[in-house]
Amino acid sequence: MLLREVEYARPASVQEALRLLGANDGARALAGGQTLINVMKARAASPDVLVDLADIGELRGIELGSDGTLELGAMTTYSDIIDSAEARARPILGEVCDQIADVQVRNRGTIGGNVCSNDPTNHLPPLLVAIGATMTIVGKDGERSVPAEEFFLGVYMTAAGPGELLTKISVPPGKSDGFASVPIGKDGTCIVNVAASLDGGAVRLAIGCVDAVPVLLKPESTDDGAVRSAVQGANLDPPWDVHASADYRRHLAEVLALRAVAQAVGRN
Amino acid sequence: MEAVSRKTITVDVNGEQYEREVDARRLLIHFIRDDLDLTGSHIGCDTGNCGACSVLLDGTLVKSCMLLAVQADGAKIETVEGLAADGELNGLQQAFSDHHGLQCGYCTPGMLMSATALLRKNKSPSEDEIRRGIQGNICRCTGYVNIVEAIKAAAE
Numbered sequence: 001m002l003l004r005e006v007e008y009a010r011p012a013s014v015q016e017a018l019r020l021l022g023a024n025d026g027a028r029a030l031a032g033g034q035t036l037i038n039v040m041k042a043r044a045a046s047p048d049v050l051v052d053l054a055d056i057g058e059l060r061g062i063e064l065g066s067d068g069t070l071e072l073g074a075m076t077t078y079s080d081i082i083d084s085a086e087a088r089a090r091p092i093l094g095e096v097c098d099q100i101a102d103v104q105v106r107n108r109g110t111i112g113g114n115v116c117s118n119d120p121t122n123h124l125p126p127l128l129v130a131i132g133a134t135m136t137i138v139g140k141d142g143e144r145s146v147p148a149e150e151f152f153l154g155v156y157m158t159a160a161g162p163g164e165l166l167t168k169i170s171v172p173p174g175k176s177d178g179f180a181s182v183p184i185g186k187d188g189t190c191i192v193n194v195a196a197s198l199d200g201g202a203v204r205l206a207i208g209c210v211d212a213v214p215v216l217l218k219p220e221s222t223d224d225g226a227v228r229s230a231v232q233g234a235n236l237d238p239p240w241d242v243h244a245s246a247d248y249r250r251h252l253a254e255v256l257a258l259r260a261v262a263q264a265v266g267r268n
Numbered sequence: 269m270e271a272v273s274r275k276t277i278t279v280d281v282n283g284e285q286y287e288r289e290v291d292a293r294r295l296l297i298h299f300i301r302d303d304l305d306l307t308g309s310h311i312g313c314d315t316g317n318c319g320a321c322s323v324l325l326d327g328t329l330v331k332s333c334m335l336l337a338v339q340a341d342g343a344k345i346e347t348v349e350g351l352a353a354d355g356e357l358n359g360l361q362q363a364f365s366d367h368h369g370l371q372c373g374y375c376t377p378g379m380l381m382s383a384t385a386l387l388r389k390n391k392s393p394s395e396d397e398i399r400r401g402i403q404g405n406i407c408r409c410t411g412y413v414n415i416v417e418a419i420k421a422a423a424e
Contacts, residue, residue, distance in 0.1 A: 001295070001314050003295070004293065007273045008336065009269055010339075011269055024271075033336070033339070034334055041315070049271045050336075052339060054339065101404070102319070102405075103329055104382075105316070108334065
């Protein structure tokens with residue numbers, strides 16, 4: 001398909017990318033392009049300038065700190081995460097990335113692109129909220145850190161505003177995590193997904209696809225009754241579509257929350 | 269550096285160097301098919317679902333309808349035309365022929381590139397690994413059984 005005319009630049013540094021993004025209101029960062037190029041075909045997005053982040057080395061790579069914190073560059077692909085020995089420090093990351101779409105998409109799609117597009121059906125927003133990740137955003141006024149639960153602001157909207165860039169995602173150590181979903185076909189778009197994480201006695205649940213942003217819940221315990229009542233108490237008002245009614249999504253949220261918590265408990 | 273709407277790019281496709289000026293908005297698949305006249309790679313859905321446009325970019329399997337040609341500047345691209353050396357089918361292509369791994373043939377170039385990427389990474393994949401390897405490629409004729417058989421045979 002013929003895209004609308006667009007300008008293109010491939011800067012080599014974050015500073016240069018910020019300058020290009022700041023120079024034009026219609027400029028957008030291009031990460032893996034596995035969403036953006038398609039929405040440009042549909043004219044659902046029509047950026048004037050694409051700032052390709054592919055050559056910015058500092059946005060790539062996975063580092064495991066001495067305290068067990070994982071630092072993932074925003075341009076790290078799903079395949080990079082799946083294949084990375086360091087990323088196994090938090091096994092759920094690679095496991096969930098391996099459920100996204102197909103080989104080709106996993107080879108190009110990036111962790112930063114996934115969270116910055118913030119499609120409510122994406123896998124990584126609820127996962128990163130549940131495991132307590134921190135996002136580093138750089139803008140012309142410098143660098144700031146935003147907890148994942150404050151990063152997602154609305155459908156397709158995040159705390160990384162115009163002229164800013166998400167540069168890295170930090171994930172604390174841990175292994176007691178779970179992820180459960182009902183997708184449209186294996187590894188397809190999620191109808192509902194739930195991520196769970198245990199930190200000591202505390203339970204964190206994040207439900208995706210039921211609201212504009214992941215719904216973070218903190219059940220009192222990992223007991224089925226506590227998990228069910230936390231989900232029921234959230235009074236979810238999910239959207240309905242051809243794949244599922246709102247009632248069915250509410251039902252799935254509860255069932256998948258139990259499954260995700262059970263998986264997390266099994267790894268405790 | 270300034271953003272540009274047109275750019276001269278250099279790519280290596282199947283071992284041959286090409287230098288062309290392209291619009292920034294041009295998709296890689298259009299560049300390969302229309303500018304380089306390598307029409308083996310197909311456009312099926314043009315939405316990133318069907319995989320008929322799959323090529324290898326610096327050894328990595330990608331769907332060339334979800335990439336701009338300018339993003340491939342400086343890259344090494346492998347398309348289905350590069351598989352047969354001197355007009356002789358390679359082992360994988362011969363296996364597709366022997367096992368009836370195609371009917372209409374529209375998905376075949378993409379299937380071959382996905383299978384090529386899989387077999388480079390995994391010399392003896394299980395049936396499950398083969399099916400996951402071609403998950404991004406849709407075939408509406410075969411039901412996949414003979415495609416999986418062909419890839420299994422090529423691995424052996």
